[in-house]
Amino acid sequence: MKILVAEQAGFCFGVKRALKLIDEFQRQGKTIQTYGPLIHNTPVLNDLAARGIGQVSPSDAIARDKVLCIRTHGIPRDAERRLRRRGVPLLDATCPLVKKVQKVIERLGRNGAPVLIVGDPAHPEIVAARSYARNVRVIDSLAAAQALPRLREAGVVAQTTLDTDFFRQVVAALVERCQKLHVVNTVCQATQDRQEAVRKLAERVDAVVVVGSRTSSNTKKLYQIARAKNRRALWIETADDLRRGRAAARLRAFRRVGLAAGASTSPQELDNVKKFLQKL
Ligand code: SF4
Numbered sequence: 001m002k003i004l005v006a007e008q009a010g011f012c013f014g015v016k017r018a019l020k021l022i023d024e025f026q027r028q029g030k031t032i033q034t035y036g037p038l039i040h041n042t043p044v045l046n047d048l049a050a051r052g053i054g055q056v057s058p059s060d061a062i063a064r065d066k067v068l069c070i071r072t073h074g075i076p077r078d079a080e081r082r083l084r085r086r087g088v089p090l091l092d093a094t095c096p097l098v099k100k101v102q103k104v105i106e107r108l109g110r111n112g113a114p115v116l117i118v119g120d121p122a123h124p125e126i127v128a129a130r131s132y133a134r135n136v137r138v139i140d141s142l143a144a145a146q147a148l149p150r151l152r153e154a155g156v157v158a159q160t161t162l163d164t165d166f167f168r169q170v171v172a173a174l175v176e177r178c179q180k181l182h183v184v185n186t187v188c189q190a191t192q193d194r195q196e197a198v199r200k201l202a203e204r205v206d207a208v209v210v211v212g213s214r215t216s217s218n219t220k221k222l223y224q225i226a227r228a229k230n231r232r233a234l235w236i237e238t239a240d241d242l243r244r245g246r247a248a249a250r251l252r253a254f255r256r257v258g259l260a261a262g263a264s265t266s267p268q269e270l271d272n273v274k275k276f277l278q279k280l
Contacts, residue, residue: 001251001278002255004258005258007200009270010261012194012263013095013190014096018093022093025091036057038093040215041215041266043238044266064088064089067090068089073128074125075094075128077132097186097188098128101125102132105130106132108133109136109155110133112134119158146173150177150179152179158186158187191221195222198210198222198258201258202233209236209257212235212237212261218263218264219235234247239273242273248276
């Protein structure tokens, strides 16, 4: 079996940066906890927990003698202000590209015009981002965009991990609803690169294995793109998922298998899956 790895796969810049910041702080002897999961990848979170880096939720009593690390997705503006007021030492690991979206939302909403965010309203990045303007609506489907009342002026941005084709479709629908629409495509480059890589890969192979956690929004999009191009797309979290199920037996029959991974999947995990496939 030949294994072809997507040109762009695994850890993105924002995830690498967050983990590096944590390493540096831990080397300085600081005790760290994260405000919710740092990233959406279970093996990486397990590894952090094994190093004594646990998570706290907004409803927990947050200690002031530990450094509180803000997740890559960011947190709502009010929550951050409250923590600063209380004197909780913060390590801000919000991805700079997520911060950029927050700034764009703030700018677009400055004159009171509605800001439309295309994405998942329940995703922590969007929960945080929407706090940066007063008049925000989250659009999670084409139908929701088509159902909007007519607007004189609006701004529109995307969740950083959105499928770029979906963003274009929604913007096309919004153009029909808004007299003046300010569009800022905020899908991050790492997401676009991984989506493009899996699109190309899925057409060249008999089956595609996408590696990443179920909670990872960008991995889900990669899987959906792979599946649209190749019916034999499979989504796993770790090599163990292949060991347990019947997938390995099915993959054995193929000559060329593609391997892709979400932006929060570690190189080690990708390598584990590759080695497992090589032995089939
Ligand atoms: S996927 Fe993009 S926005 Fe999200 S952490 Fe990675 S680089 Fe930042």
